[in-house]
Amino acid sequence: xxxxxxxxILACHVKGCTSNxxxxxLQGVQIELREAEFNPEFLKTFLPKIEWKALVDTAKEARxxxxxxxxxxxxxxxxxxxxxxxxxEIHIEEGTMICPNCKxxxxxxxxxPNMLLAEHEVG
Amino acid sequence: MAPPSVTSATISKEPxxxxxxxxxxxxxxxxxxxxxxxYKPWPVIASFLSNLPAGRVWTIGLDKSLNLLKIAKNAxxxxxxxxxxxxxxxxxxxxxxxxxxSIATIHHLATHERRKQAVKRLLQSVSPNHGRVLIYVWAVExxxxxxxxxxxxxxxxxxxxxxxxxxxxxxxxDKTQVFNRYYHMFAKGELTQLVSEASEEMGLQVGTKNxxxxxxxxxxxxxxxxxxxxxxxxxxxx
Numbered sequence: 001x002x003x004x005x006x007x008x009i010l011a012c013h014v015k016g017c018t019s020n021x022x023x024x025x026l027q028g029v030q031i032e033l034r035e036a037e038f039n040p041e042f043l044k045t046f047l048p049k050i051e052w053k054a055l056v057d058t059a060k061e062a063r064x065x066x067x068x069x070x071x072x073x074x075x076x077x078x079x080x081x082x083x084x085x086x087x088x089e090i091h092i093e094e095g096t097m098i099c100p101n102c103k104x105x106x107x108x109x110x111x112x113p114n115m116l117l118a119e120h121e122v123g
Numbered sequence: 124m125a126p127p128s129v130t131s132a133t134i135s136k137e138p139x140x141x142x143x144x145x146x147x148x149x150x151x152x153x154x155x156x157x158x159x160x161x162y163k164p165w166p167v168i169a170s171f172l173s174n175l176p177a178g179r180v181w182t183i184g185l186d187k188s189l190n191l192l193k194i195a196k197n198a199x200x201x202x203x204x205x206x207x208x209x210x211x212x213x214x215x216x217x218x219x220x221x222x223x224x225s226i227a228t229i230h231h232l233a234t235h236e237r238r239k240q241a242v243k244r245l246l247q248s249v250s251p252n253h254g255r256v257l258i259y260v261w262a263v264e265x266x267x268x269x270x271x272x273x274x275x276x277x278x279x280x281x282x283x284x285x286x287x288x289x290x291x292x293x294x295x296x297d298k299t300q301v302f303n304r305y306y307h308m309f310a311k312g313e314l315t316q317l318v319s320e321a322s323e324e325m326g327l328q329v330g331t332k333n334x335x336x337x338x339x340x341x342x343x344x345x346x347x348x349x350x351x352x353x354x355x356x357x358x359x360x361x
Contacts, residue, residue: 006183006204009219013212022216045179049219112192114207115214119139122212 002113004062005046005087008055010106010113012099014121020101023054026061029095029108036088040080043087047071050087059086127288127301134284134305138233145286145305146231147187153289153302154190158198167348168226171257171355175222185210210241213248220249223256227351230260230307235281235317238307242321246358251338254358258318259351263308266350282310314352315345332359 012021056067066082097106097113104121107114134141150157164172184195184205192205208214210228223245232238245256263283286303293300318340322329328339338360345354 003204005181006206009183009215010206011214011216013214039178042179045176046181051216110193111196112189112205112207115212116187116207116209117212122209 002092002108002111003088004055004058004090004092005050006113007058007092007097008050008087010097010115012102012104012106013115014099014102014104014117017099017102017104021099023051023058023100024097024106025100026058026092027096027098029062030093031062032091032093033089034091036084038081038084040075040077043080043083044075046087047075047083055086059090062090062092064090127290129288130286130303132284132286132303132305134233138237141233141305142231145303149289149302149304150188151190153291154188154194156291157289158191158194164226165259165349165351167346167353168224168257168259171224180222185214210244211237213244215248217247218250218254221254223248223254224259225257226259227261229258230309231305232307233284233305239317239321239324242318243325246321246325246327246340246356249358251358252360255343256356256358257353258314258356259353260309260314261306262347262350262352263310264347264350282313283308309352311347311352314354315342318342318354318356327358332361334361337361 007023007026010022010024012024014021052071053069056069059065059067064086067086068079072079091111092108093111095108097108098104099106104117132145136144163169182203184192184203185208186192186195186205187207187209189207192207195205196203206214210225210232225241225245229238229241232241242258245258246254248254249256285306285308287306289302289304291300291302319329322340326338328336329342330339331341332339338358341357341359343355343357345352347353
């Protein structure tokens with residue numbers, strides 16, 4: 001289960017692919033929604049670590065448009081609940097993540113993303 | 124019958140190919156049995172983990188073995204995130220993590236350069252301002268309680284390359300299968316030396332935070348515990 005909180009740190013690492021290599025785009029994904037315990041303190045701790053635009057764009061690819069384009073200053077319950085859902089309840093089980101720059105495909109199978117590269121692709 | 128013993132190893136192939144044969148392929152095959160023998164962390168690791176802010180840590184496991192990852196994903200009835208990748212690579216945003224732990228992994232890499240590369244990847248994965256890294260590797264000096272006898276015929280300051288057997292019971296027959304896993308057993312001082320080299324090559328000053336350098340790394344603790352060497356590193360920046 002790749003959740004979007006994890007996806008938000010994955011980046012392409014093919015040799016020479018060092019710019020515009022994040023976020024990896026979702027394609028042909030199977031998604032499962034699973035309820036998780038709501039923990040506002042956890043979310044507030046994580047907010048500064050998140051690449052916001054990447055999260056909003058990726059959520060859209062996973063058919064969720066509940067997040068605002070800019071991080072709000074006021075962290076009200078409605079926002080935190082939407083953030084909670086996007087980060088922790090959307091599980092990508094199958095599909096592909098594609099580098100926006102070099103188009104390398106990283107498959108996800110049984111909820112496990114495969115970031116391994118062939119020897120000649122390693123930087 | 125006495126258990127098979129640890130024997131000297133010679134890296135006879137290109138290191139990546141060698142590791143595939145004597146590390147990765149073996150762990151894929153022994154994964155369930157190996158996992159069933161892991162039941163609790165060593166004290167230094169338990170202490171490191173208990174000092175993290177409870178309930179506010181997101182954990183991601185990395186391994187190359189798909190079979191181990193499938194187990195790790197749900198081990199202990201807890202659902203957690205895992206990523207299949209190589210410890211020599213950097214599959215994430217630099218500095219994205221606050222903490223990184225590498226337990227009993229780097230000693231499976233077959234050259235000094237590759238082990239150094241793995242240390243660099245750990246240092247790159249954590250925050251340059253406050254990232255903390257804990258590394259644990261096997262020591263040449265083994266615990267008296269350990270069942271292993273290490274051949275001491277050619278002890279070198281640079282550690283020792285050995286095969287450590289894994290005995291896999293065969294449930295369908297009254298016999299066992301033995302897999303020889305490659306290990307580089309670290310000599311005293313070798314892990315801290317490796318970390319220093321990796322840090323210097325990354326432009327990180329080794330020592331406590333000071334105004335002579337922009338960024339560096341402090342050796343918070345190092346030592347020997349239960350047949351392993353460990354080191355805890357804290358990154359800092361001005």
